[in-house]
Amino acid sequence: MNKHFLLPGKLVVTRSEAKITTVLGSCISVMIYDDVAKVYGMNHFLLPNDAGKPGLSGRYGEYAMSTLIAKMESHGAARLRMKAFVYGGAEVLETSTGLRKIGEKNSELAFQVLDQMGIKILKQDVGGKRGRKIVFDTSSLTVEDLKDSSDSKGKLDRTGFGTLSMKKAVKVLIVDDSATIRNLFHKLFTQNGLNVVGMARDAFEAREMIAKFKPDVLSLDIEMPKMNGVKFLEKIMSFHPMPVVMVSSLSSDGQAALKSLELGAIEFIQKPNQTRMADLQKLGHSVAEKVRAAANVNMSLWMKQLKEKPKAVSSSSLNIEAPEKVKDVSIICVGGNASAQRPLETLMTQLHDDTPPVVVAVSTIGTFVSDFIAKLKGKTKAALHVAQEGQSLSVGNIYIIEAGKNGQITKGALGPVLRFSDPSGGQSQIPSSDVLMDSAAKSYSASACGILLAGFGSDGVKGLESVSRAGGVTMAQEPSTCLMPHAPQNALDQGLVEYIHPPEAMAQQLWTIRNKK
Helix, strand or coil: CEEEECCCCCEEEECCCEEEEEEECCCEEEEEEECCCCEEEEECECECCECCECCCCCCEHHHHHHHHHHHHHHCCCCHHHCEEEEEECCCCCCCCCCCCCHHHHHHHHHHHHHHHHCCEEEEEEECCCCCEEEEEECCCCEEEEECCCCCCCCCCCCCCCCCCCCCCCCEEEEECCCHHHHHHHHHHHHHCCCEEEEEECCHHHHHHHHHHHCCCEEEEECCCCCCCHHHHHHHHHHHCCCCEEEEECCCCCHHHHHHHHHHCCCEEEECCCCCCHHHHHCCHHHHHHHHHHHHCCCHHHHHHHHHCCCCCCCHHHCCCCCCCCCCCCCEEEEEECCCCHHHHHHHHHHCCCCCCCEEEEEHHHHHHHHHHHHHCCCCCCCEEEECCCCEECCCCEEEECCCCCEEEEEEECCEEEEEEECCCCCCCCCCCHHHHHHHHHHHHHHHEEEEECCCCCCCCHHHHHHHHHCCCEEEEECHHHCCCCHHHHHHHHCCCCCEEECHHHHHHHHHHHHHCC
């Protein structure tokens, strides 16, 4: 018997015996079957509609219901023989919707559509105050209902990848030869709930403090006297691997920064221009968020991933999904942050030379884009470029945005054009994946594509929502392959992702979307 886990915003239609599992909060799942034709289907939607419109994805009930019924009919089911079960619609406040009473509205929409379509409801179990896991068994036409599937903290895992959590108490050791930076970071970290256990001026002081205070994470300056940060990082990772966030400036040695990532640094904090300290005060939450996220990394897994060589995979093993129809893609936007460097390398080395223009907003590599490109010289079929203001974007090229600026896609006479904009106070990552993807959705609607790689926080999630609402292609890195799965998994939880893949399968999926072969 086949088994499926149905993610939010997705649906499945099958003619074989199967057990289809999903987890519901305020969402609704409608299970429909025609037992004569042996066709069975199930959806999982989060909202009734998109601001009064049916919507362009299975995230919305109007779209999810009509699409499910149409797909079942295309498989030979007859509407007059269809029968339905309706589950979900609990009255819970969920981060994915931010709305109350949404469960009731979802239920009403499901009942209304089924009534209009003349489909008889055999059983309904909606409402309540808690989430649930249900299993639809197509062989027995039964639904197993596990009334409360929340974890010990009351969180629902609607993705099947486990609930996400962060350490609340994080001990930080600041290592920097600049007293100004040490004091500034101390203030920023403590104001945002981190516990600064010590401040070291160099690697030798830091070594003593690590042994004494046992911090969860280090912020480590790349450029220091006596022993530079890269050399000290190498010693840390050799003898006592622990989460490290490197501190660099725009003038830092790009090769040193790249070497830090290869050695095991989790993320980068850009050192401020000391004449603009007031500006950095606004970034306190973002800086602390990076350090907190790094402290939660599984170092054993991280060190194992660093030692692994790129996988050699065959196209037959990639589990590529065939699209309903060939899709025109004019622009591809790729986002991510901490731990996205290696997935990005994998994706870029496998993209075809006829791939539509690709623009990358991955903040982790923003301060050393030129060195990152040099490392990949000769390994990609598409040409790599440091993104430039006003650049016309063309097929077979990848443009990577540097730190300190946001990229926006506009329509030019000959195709997409990249424009830069100054960062605003509301963005946690610069360059921002949200800003990039949102602009692509506004300019290219259904022919925009958004890809979200590993990362913490929420940057890129709203961007994927913009692309999804415009009818474009959305893709995210499979959370089980992410060192930091937070952003991709949040996107999955909100029903924003059409295709979910490990990095090595993404290029082939893009090709299939455009060619359907």
